[in-house]
Amino acid sequence: MGKAEPGFEAMVVELISRHAPGITETAVNSRSSKGGKWISVTVTLRAESKAQLDAIYLDLSAHEKVVMAL
Template identity: 60%
Template sequence: MSDTQETLLEFPCRFPIKAMGRAEDGLETLVVEIVERHAPGVHAGAVSVRPSRGGKWISVTVVIEAQSKPQLDAIYRDLSAHKLIAWAL
């Protein structure tokens, strides 16, 4: 099955990657570094950080220009494998 049959997305497209973890120093940098391994050239305006209401968690969203489903799969695989990242959406 080809990539186009496995997803409804049309590539290339803007795509938000969101990762969440405990509110610790360096989580934002970590998420951006992992995303940049697969989508080089992330600029500051493409990154947003939002703390949870209680301040225990933060979500980091990085908007990329996704090129393919395998690229997105690789990003999510690397994010999910890191011990500081609780969820990746």
């Protein structure tokens, strides 16, 4: 989740694609907050290992534009 700014969704997908190549458009879902200030991006994928999930989480949570990663 982060501020609803142009390119936020693409940035999230790019970060995740480093660890899980081949993410399709159907695997990505975005939702804006009621006031439109925030956006949540959900990427559905089949993880190959806990290490892969940890790497994705670390990259997302380390990025300055990501406010929250779950």
